[in-house]
Amino acid sequence: MSVKLGPNRYGKAETRLVHVVREGPVHRVKDVNVSTALSGDMEAVHLTGDNAAVLPTDTQKNTAYAFARKHGVGQIEEFALLLARHFVTSQPTIHHARVEIEEYGWNRAGPHSFVRDGGEVRTCVVHHDRDGGSTVVSGLKDLVVLNTTGSEFHGYLVDEYTTLPPTRDRVLATAVTARWRHIGETASYAQSYEQARQALLDAFAGTHSRSLQQTLYAMGERVLTVCPEICEVRLALPNKHHFAVDLSPFGMDNDNEVFHAADRPYGLIEGGVLRDDAPDAGFAWE
Structure with missing residues (x-):
């Protein structure tokens, strides 16, 4: 050997x-x-x-x-x-x-x-x-965001182990980790950061979500639309689950007002959005 x-x-x-x-x-x-x-x-x-x-x-x-x-x-x-x-x-x-x-x-x-x-x-x-020159990837982590409505999840695969009920109105919360790759060097990284951050927030708030995957794509797409100096965005979005508490044992209803915020386990949605002409990433994300 x-x-x-x-x-x-x-x-x-x-x-x-x-x-x-x-x-x-x-x-x-x-x-x-x-x-x-x-x-x-x-x-x-x-x-x-x-x-x-x-x-x-x-x-x-x-x-x-x-x-x-x-x-x-x-x-x-x-x-x-x-x-x-x-x-x-x-x-x-x-x-x-x-x-x-x-x-x-x-x-x-x-x-x-x-x-x-x-x-x-x-x-x-x-x-x-x-x-090979220089590559710059900027980003952020632990950007915690929450929508109290405007989020659904239904129509998914069901098998003998599925217990999750479908919903057409749920709390959607996540702690955003986002990284974006620049095309060459950028004139103002501070301005680019603020624009990308705001684009992430605008897309999260403005997207009626049928899945966290759909929201991820909308967030990445918005960054690329707003920031021409960025060629690729990669996102990791943990689904910070909020489960409606069953108050029926106390003779009370719960119209999506009282929730248990669970910390684990959690769904983790990851993905990238890039321009068609984005140069090869090479070692940029390592």
């Missing part, structure tokens, strides 16, 4: 970085979580333990801190591109860099006081390859 080394990468995961911009008495805060992963000429370190080609993960962490001081953080996509390109261009043994960043929002409560935003987390994944 013969064996060989397969695809591999290594890096520093979840470097917590908070950057305070001090503009006189008024401060701004960027709170991010940075993960880096590098690949390239790494056969020797795996096969013989020779570390000559390895840029230590501690160095990757330090680079994130140093770049925050040197360049600021700004838009997370731009910061990720700076890091990814630096690792590939500065080290001949590094051929590919992946940088993933999560950003946590803070709301201003004063010139230098802030309250943690309880909403969604902004995300990005950037790949830079020595031969």
